[in-house]
Amino acid sequence: MPIEANGKVFETDEEGYLSNLNEWEPAVATAMAEAEDCTLTDEHWDIINFLREYYEEYQIAPAVRVLTKAVGKKLGKDKGNSKYLYELFPYGPGKQACKYAGLPKPTGCV
Amino acid sequence: MAKKFMYINRKAPYGTIYALESLEVVLIGAAFDQDVSLAFIGDGVYQLTKGQDTKAIGQKNFSPVYSALGDYEVTKIYIEKESLEERGLTLDDLQHLVWEDEDEDYAEKDSIRLVSRAELADVLDEQDVLLSF
Amino acid sequence: MSLLHTVNKSPFESNTLDACLNLAKSGSTVLLIEDGVYAATSGNAVADKIKNTSGINFCVLGPDAQARGIEGKLAEGIKVVDYEGFVDLVAEHDAVQAWL
Numbered sequence: 001m002p003i004e005a006n007g008k009v010f011e012t013d014e015e016g017y018l019s020n021l022n023e024w025e026p027a028v029a030t031a032m033a034e035a036e037d038c039t040l041t042d043e044h045w046d047i048i049n050f051l052r053e054y055y056e057e058y059q060i061a062p063a064v065r066v067l068t069k070a071v072g073k074k075l076g077k078d079k080g081n082s083k084y085l086y087e088l089f090p091y092g093p094g095k096q097a098c099k100y101a102g103l104p105k106p107t108g109c110v
Numbered sequence: 111m112a113k114k115f116m117y118i119n120r121k122a123p124y125g126t127i128y129a130l131e132s133l134e135v136v137l138i139g140a141a142f143d144q145d146v147s148l149a150f151i152g153d154g155v156y157q158l159t160k161g162q163d164t165k166a167i168g169q170k171n172f173s174p175v176y177s178a179l180g181d182y183e184v185t186k187i188y189i190e191k192e193s194l195e196e197r198g199l200t201l202d203d204l205q206h207l208v209w210e211d212e213d214e215d216y217a218e219k220d221s222i223r224l225v226s227r228a229e230l231a232d233v234l235d236e237q238d239v240l241l242s243f
Numbered sequence: 244m245s246l247l248h249t250v251n252k253s254p255f256e257s258n259t260l261d262a263c264l265n266l267a268k269s270g271s272t273v274l275l276i277e278d279g280v281y282a283a284t285s286g287n288a289v290a291d292k293i294k295n296t297s298g299i300n301f302c303v304l305g306p307d308a309q310a311r312g313i314e315g316k317l318a319e320g321i322k323v324v325d326y327e328g329f330v331d332l333v334a335e336h337d338a339v340q341a342w343l
Contacts, residue, residue: 058178059171063141066181073216122253124310125278153253156281159312166306166325173312196255198286203316 005031017099021055024102032100036091040100044088046075051101061106064094113238114145119154121243123172124164129157130172132243137175140182147186147237148179149230155193158204173205180209180221187221190230246271247336250279251343254289261292263342269298272332274324276304280311285318293318304329 001016002009006027011019016032018024029048033040040048050071054062062070064082072080079085085093094106117136121128140146150158157176164171179187187207194200207221225233234240248267252259260282267273275283282289283303293301305323308314317323324332333339 057174058181059174060137060178062178062181063137065141066178069212070181073210122256122278122281122311124307125251125253153255153278153281156253156311161315162310162312164310167310169310171310196288197281198284198288198290198316203312 003028003031003035015099015105017105018102021102021104024052028102029100036096038096041088043079044097044100046079047071047085047088047093047097048101050074051097051103055101055103061094061098061103063106064092067093067097067106112143112145114236115139115147115239115241116234116237117146117148118234118240118242119148119150119157120152122153122156123162124167124169128243129154130170132241133172133175135241135243136179136184137182140184146184147188147233148184149188149190149233151190151193151230153193153197155189155197155199155204158189158207159199160203160205176205177207179207183209185209185219185221186223188223188225188230188233191224191226194224244337247332247339248273249339249341250275250282251277251341253278254282254292259342260289263340264292264296264299267296267299272300272302272336274302274304274329274332276307276329280304280308280313283308283318283321284313284316290318293321302328302332 002011006025010023010028013019018028030040051061054070068080068082068085089096098106117132119129119132123129136146136148162171162173201224208218209221210216211219248263248271250260250263250273254260263273280303282293283301301320302322302324303317305314305325308317308323
């Protein structure tokens, strides 16, 4: 189902992940979040930006366990735990945050 | 009790799908908290060469994924010495893969272990499960 | 009459390169593509197979060498061609034998 943001239409796959991750822009994340009744805060953006940087460097969307550990190192131990991440992204930090960040679904995330 | 899993990689990247499939299975399998190690033998050593650039062949360059293996707690990567030599390669031609030890303030440690055929045979002998790609 | 031979298998994995060199005549061209490009690196265990031929023109497909990170390690005397160069080679020769 395509998603509209910033006056443009973006193709997604059947699960709502962006088809072409190079097309991503922040408005896409905002639009995807709105569709799920989620308002993006600075804390959300920290994770979204982190995921995009991770993908840029390693070419994969990290598994939740890896994301949790890496966030703990980068943003502080208080944020590097699944409780914090699930509060921000109740549909699952892997699935939901990766989707907003325009990444594919994390490998090994069924 | 964690089992010892070893993934044996003996194919070059891009020409066939084996290398990429192996990597995906390793990443998925890493969720199961086992004692995982990877071995690169024969043409498998080509998977780790530095400077891969796949733009012109229209395939995804998956070589950066190997440097994420440390995050997935895959910290033992065995390279067979004879296979490198046959191909005119040295460790300097391969990516330098490391992992961060959380217990030692994220100190970087080498993941790559250069081993002889005889040494690798002993490592294989210790495994509970061997997966071949 | 000259042939263009292509080899797309690693020389360490199959005998495709041997099969090709057994029948490639002086004046022909051998173009290494896909995993075949590994034969063209310097200092490898099969380098002599190429060195010991005479009158054969050896080329590698640049995009395949770049993808594999070996473009800077090619042996002397090996010419790098791009996709257009591949097409030119096909046009310049009388026929193509693709060794698989």
